[in-house]
Amino acid sequence: MAGTDQLSTVFAALADPTRRAIIAKLAEGDATVTELTAPLSISMPAVSRHLKVLEGAALISRSQSGKWRASRLEAAPLREAADWIERYRRFWESSLTRLDAHLAAMQAAEQATDQTTANPGDVK
Structure with a gap:
């Protein structure tokens, strides 16, 4: 090549x-x-x-x-390829960690909304 x-x-x-x-x-x-x-x-x-x-x-x-x-x-060329891929693995892990945090926040907000609507008489 x-x-x-x-x-x-x-x-x-x-x-x-x-x-x-x-x-x-x-x-x-x-x-x-x-x-x-x-x-x-x-x-x-x-x-x-x-x-x-x-x-x-x-x-x-x-x-x-x-x-x-x-x-x-x-193994040296494989190490070079693995090192290159590793940079993108860290990117994806970071992105997935942020996504997990966002989903947890959305679920917490949804649960809070569900509790409020499930007991409407408790809200004054």
């Missing part, structure tokens, strides 16, 4: 559910293409293409030991 910033490349790579499944598997430890293909319903060449996208996003690295080529999760 020439000309694209790293964060965009990471999010584009993570947009695919197969690549997310591969990332989840690699979070358990290094794996070969054969090991990564086993739980998926796609071919080894398709998994290899997904690995190239993940490698291009720097989400994985690949090493060769003899005839085996293992993939390894690289």
Whole structure:
């Protein structure tokens, strides 16, 4: 993805559910293409293409030991994406806290109104 910033490349790579499944598997430890293909319903060449996208996003690295080529999760780009998302999580939590307070105030006002109308003889 020439000309694209790293964060965009990471999010584009993570947009695919197969690549997310591969990332989840690699979070358990290094794996070969054969090991990564086993739980998926796609071919080894398709998994290899997904690995190239993940490698291009720097989400994985690949090493060769003899005839085996293992993939390894690289967490740094995930940390950068999580940090970016974290700013917006704080925004939403703050917004939801304000909404909770507003709803509580509305419910309290409604309960006060209900009590007044339920006992009209008590109001002088």
